[in-house]
Amino acid sequence: MKQSDIQYFRNVLEKMLEEIQEKGQSTIDDMSGSAQVYADPADRASQESDQFFTLRLRDRDRKLISKVNAALERIEDGTYGVCEECGEEISIPRLKARPVTTLCIHCKSQQEEDERLGQK
Template structure:
């Protein structure tokens, strides 16, 4: 992978990271400002359900932050774009679709097949 491609992925990963951090900050602000009182229990239940859903999304994004940071570190280390299982290059198309990936499509398919056979 050439330097221009690596910079493209670094910028893309940094943008993803900044977007997630901004959403997290907005969620914190919304939840600290939200001192609403609901007269109707159904409205309160809906608001609580929405809040729980938002928190689940933010938790998933928290896990993604770690993957993004590791991908940026792999760029710095010169390991980005190589499958951790077989060592082959991961296709640019796959990296564009999922820049945090560590497996080429063949190894990922094999992993999914093994998980399916184990019943995971």
Template sequence: MEQKDLEHFRALLNQMLEEALKQGELTLEDMTDNNEICADPADRATVESDRAFTLRIRDRERKLIKKIRAALQRLDDGVFGICDECGDDIGVPRLDARPVTKLCINCKSKQEADEHLRGD
């Protein structure tokens, strides 16, 4: 991969990390600001459902932050854009679509097919 591509992905990943961290902070602020006391059980159920949904979103953000940091580490280690399975280069279009990926399109397709067969 060319140096300009690596610089592009470093900037993209840093931007994604900044946005994910900011969104995580907003989610936590929203949860702490939203300490409603509900007398009606239906209202309480709605509040709890919303809170569970927010926590699922927060968990997804946390996982994405971990993947972004791992991708930045792969950039530092000089292995960014190399498939973990087969060792081939991951295409730039795939990395543009999913910069945190560790698998080339062929290995990812095989992984998804195997998961489908197992019923995952």
């Protein structure tokens, strides 16, 4: 992979981290200021459902942070863009679609097929 590609993906991953952290802070700010009293139980239930959904999204983001950090570590150690399964280079379009990926499209497809068949 060219150095310009590596720098591109480093920037993409760092931007992903920034956006996740901004969303997390926004969620904290929103929830700390949302101690409202609702006369209608349906309104309260709706608000709690929205908060639960938002917290689930933030939990997914939390898991994504570790994947982004791992991808940045792979950039540092020179293994970014190399499939962990077969050792082949992961295509640029695949990395653009999923910058934190560790598998080439062939190995990922095989993994999904194995999971579908219950083999792994």
